Amino acid sequence: xxxxxxLFGGLRHFLPAGSSFNKCTIKIDDGSRLDALLRLxxxxxxxxxxxxxxxxxxxxxxxxxxxxxxxxxxxLLPPIKGG
Amino acid sequence: MAWQKQILRVNLTTGSCDIEPxxxxxxxxxxxxxxxxxxxxYEEMDPAADALSAENKIIFATGPLTGTMASTGxxxxxxxxxxxxxxxxxxxxxGKFGGELKMAGYDLLIIEGVSEKPVYLHIExxxxxxxxxxxxxxxxxxxxxxxxxxxxxxxLMRFAGIGQAGETLxxxxxxxxxxxxxxGRSGVGAVMGSKNLKTIAVRGTKGVRAxxxxxxxxxxxxxxxxxxxxxxxxxxxxxxxxDVTNGFGxxxxxxxxxxxxxxxxKLNPEAMHTPNENGHTNIVTNGACFGCTIGCGRxxxxxxxxxxxxxxPEYHGASGGLEYETAYALGSACGVDDIDxxxxxxxxxxxxxxxxxxxxxxxxAAMELYDIGAIDDSVTGGIKLEFGSAEALCQIAELTGKxxxxxxxxxxxxxxxxxxxxxxxxxxxxxxxxxxxxxxRSMQGMGLAYATSxxxxxxxxxxxxxxxxxxxxxxxxxxxxxxxxxxxxxxDSSGLCLFPGGCGWGLExxxxxxxxxxxxxxxxxxxxxxxxxIWVLEKLYNLKAGLGKKDDTLPKRxxxxxxxxxxxxxxxxxxxxxxxxxxxxxxxxxxxxxxxxTLKRLNLS
Numbered sequence: 001x002x003x004x005x006x007l008f009g010g011l012r013h014f015l016p017a018g019s020s021f022n023k024c025t026i027k028i029d030d031g032s033r034l035d036a037l038l039r040l041x042x043x044x045x046x047x048x049x050x051x052x053x054x055x056x057x058x059x060x061x062x063x064x065x066x067x068x069x070x071x072x073x074x075x076l077l078p079p080i081k082g083g
Numbered sequence: 084m085a086w087q088k089q090i091l092r093v094n095l096t097t098g099s100c101d102i103e104p105x106x107x108x109x110x111x112x113x114x115x116x117x118x119x120x121x122x123x124x125y126e127e128m129d130p131a132a133d134a135l136s137a138e139n140k141i142i143f144a145t146g147p148l149t150g151t152m153a154s155t156g157x158x159x160x161x162x163x164x165x166x167x168x169x170x171x172x173x174x175x176x177x178g179k180f181g182g183e184l185k186m187a188g189y190d191l192l193i194i195e196g197v198s199e200k201p202v203y204l205h206i207e208x209x210x211x212x213x214x215x216x217x218x219x220x221x222x223x224x225x226x227x228x229x230x231x232x233x234x235x236x237x238x239l240m241r242f243a244g245i246g247q248a249g250e251t252l253x254x255x256x257x258x259x260x261x262x263x264x265x266x267g268r269s270g271v272g273a274v275m276g277s278k279n280l281k282t283i284a285v286r287g288t289k290g291v292r293a294x295x296x297x298x299x300x301x302x303x304x305x306x307x308x309x310x311x312x313x314x315x316x317x318x319x320x321x322x323x324x325x326d327v328t329n330g331f332g333x334x335x336x337x338x339x340x341x342x343x344x345x346x347x348x349k350l351n352p353e354a355m356h357t358p359n360e361n362g363h364t365n366i367v368t369n370g371a372c373f374g375c376t377i378g379c380g381r382x383x384x385x386x387x388x389x390x391x392x393x394x395x396p397e398y399h400g401a402s403g404g405l406e407y408e409t410a411y412a413l414g415s416a417c418g419v420d421d422i423d424x425x426x427x428x429x430x431x432x433x434x435x436x437x438x439x440x441x442x443x444x445x446x447x448a449a450m451e452l453y454d455i456g457a458i459d460d461s462v463t464g465g466i467k468l469e470f471g472s473a474e475a476l477c478q479i480a481e482l483t484g485k486x487x488x489x490x491x492x493x494x495x496x497x498x499x500x501x502x503x504x505x506x507x508x509x510x511x512x513x514x515x516x517x518x519x520x521x522x523x524r525s526m527q528g529m530g531l532a533y534a535t536s537x538x539x540x541x542x543x544x545x546x547x548x549x550x551x552x553x554x555x556x557x558x559x560x561x562x563x564x565x566x567x568x569x570x571x572x573x574x575d576s577s578g579l580c581l582f583p584g585g586c587g588w589g590l591e592x593x594x595x596x597x598x599x600x601x602x603x604x605x606x607x608x609x610x611x612x613x614x615x616x617i618w619v620l621e622k623l624y625n626l627k628a629g630l631g632k633k634d635d636t637l638p639k640r641x642x643x644x645x646x647x648x649x650x651x652x653x654x655x656x657x658x659x660x661x662x663x664x665x666x667x668x669x670x671x672x673x674x675x676x677x678x679x680x681t682l683k684r685l686n687l688s
């Protein structure tokens with residue numbers, strides 16, 4: 001299935017080739033978990049981010065347990081500060 | 084060393100300009116800049132005095148690292164009683180003015196009294212004079228700087244002053260230096276205007292000497308190597324935050340009616356970097372302050388065909404553009420998604436000398452008053468003050484800068500404006516100062532930080548960002564806010580900027596620089612104690628000024644109306660649960676008053 005993923009802030013520079021400004025579509029197997037989805041994004045391991053699915057913050061320890069659906073709105077935010 | 088060990092005291096009533104030794108006992112206890120300026124103000128004026136009276140003083144305070152080779156070492160702080168808030172005001176600015184003042188030989192410049200007629204202050208090292216400002220009074224910040232630069236013909240002379248907003252006592256008038264950097268918040272420019280002081284022109288040639296220059300040079304290079312995340316800040320500036328808060332659901336929109344703005348993608352870094360339909364690109368380049376190795380500043384141009392500047396070539400040049408806070412205040416807060424209009428309103432703020440956060444927050448409040456029918460065209464002078472109206476934003480910004488028409492009402496700030504028109508709850512402010520660009524419902528720690536900020540609502544008195552983006556649960560928020568308020572107080576007092584902290588530096592990097600530059604041992608324990616002492620002294624100032632627990636609060640909307648979307652959907656700020664723990668962690672009583680034990684521990688009794 002195809003899942004839409006949005007990468008905000010500087011994370012957008014790690015979108016797969018051919019993506020629009022800050023969105024990409026990732027093809028994953030039905031029943032895949034969030035950690036599998038994240039492994040398909042070319043984000044360097046040292047880059048920190050938080051994940052929001054359908055406006056709900058997801059805890060890091062739950063990444064392997066959360067099943068992804070095709071209509072999920074997956075957002076990755078860099079934890080920047082100030083401004 | 085690193086301190087110049089002398090202050091310049093200017094009495095506008097008598098016309099005297101005296102150089103005095105710096106009180107080194109106070110410097111050792113309060114470091115510099117924000118902390119040291121607050122100590123002098125606390126000792127020298129009655130906090131209960133009116134902010135716009137002759138009794139108030141205005142202090143331009145550099146830090147020990149200002150003017151050194153440390154990255155971002157160009158900061159200075161304007162400390163005074165705030166015209167907007169009636170609380171302690173400590174507005175920090177970058178640019179090149181701070182370094183120049185330090186190199187002229189001064190840690191602090193203390194201005195007192197009131198001049199009978201408009202004057203400006205001219206400083207060239209030890210040569211100090213008050214000069215007649217008759218020709219520049221009534222001029223904009225930009226005109227003033229151009230006129231004096233032409234007069235003195237020294238390209239390294241720096242200026243910090245007010246525009247017409249400061250002259251007309253706009254409650255959130257700011258002090259602008261280097262044309263588009265500003266000590267922006269709390270109305271420090273109105274205090275300057277009340278003293279009939281137009282601007283300060285300074286040129287310094289003395290340099291700044293660290294305790295051990297070779298050791299300091301080595302440390303500077305070591306910590307610079309740890310600033311590993313600067314590229315994104317240089318490319319996108321603080322504006323990168325708008326996508327983050329909009330995605331998270333904490334971008335105040337339409338006077339905090341919502342926490343997400345549909346038009347955010349028209350104000351974000353991509354919009355700034357992408358040519359519009361006319362082929363015009365908003366951003367020209369990035370810019371850096373004195374000694375900065377980040378360069379987060381935005382230097383931008385307005386599309387010359389845009390309605391705001393169509394027949395006004397004076398606005399076609401490049402100047403300070405939108406940063407995150409201005410994009411929020413002059414954008415989402417007012418529901419405006421027109422990047423050129425917001426950029427224009429930002430130019431007006433720099434030109435006339437106004438805080439864009441408070442201007443935008445006040446216009447947003449006025450738009451809600453207009454929306455609910457509390458004011459109409461007869462009040463606004465015919466301006467259709469509707470949320471989303473770029474035209475109204477631009478018109479009102481100019482009127483406010485000049486103090487004309489309905490702009491005179493907007494110049495009061497949102498608290499006074501909403502009280503005047505019968506809806507005080509619609510002012511999104513704390514202690515009379517408008518919110519910054521974060522909503523305290525989805526970011527509970529920021530809500531607590533706003534409520535307890537000594538200078539009124541502010542996003543730069545604490546560092547709850549990481550915790551807030553991790554969780555909306557309130558456990559741990561009070562500790563994060565209380566501890567980071569002390570850390571920030573220390574960093575602000577060093578003469579450095581806070582932004583290296585977002586680019587790879589930790590507290591230890593700042594401490595190491597201070598320790599290498601300044602006499603005596605600045606260890607981690609002393610850093611923490613100094614930060615806390617500064618924070619508590621500001622609190623004591625406010626208590627003497629008449630502020631108390633009743634002022635450590637938030638607008639009804641944030642406490643009672645749940646956020647509409649985002650990660651905080653359905654939440655209100657749980658301030659009443661966090662505040663008692665926050666007071667306790669600080670060693671304050673249930674009314675928010677530091678206990679005798681706390682004062683004794685910090686040598687404040």
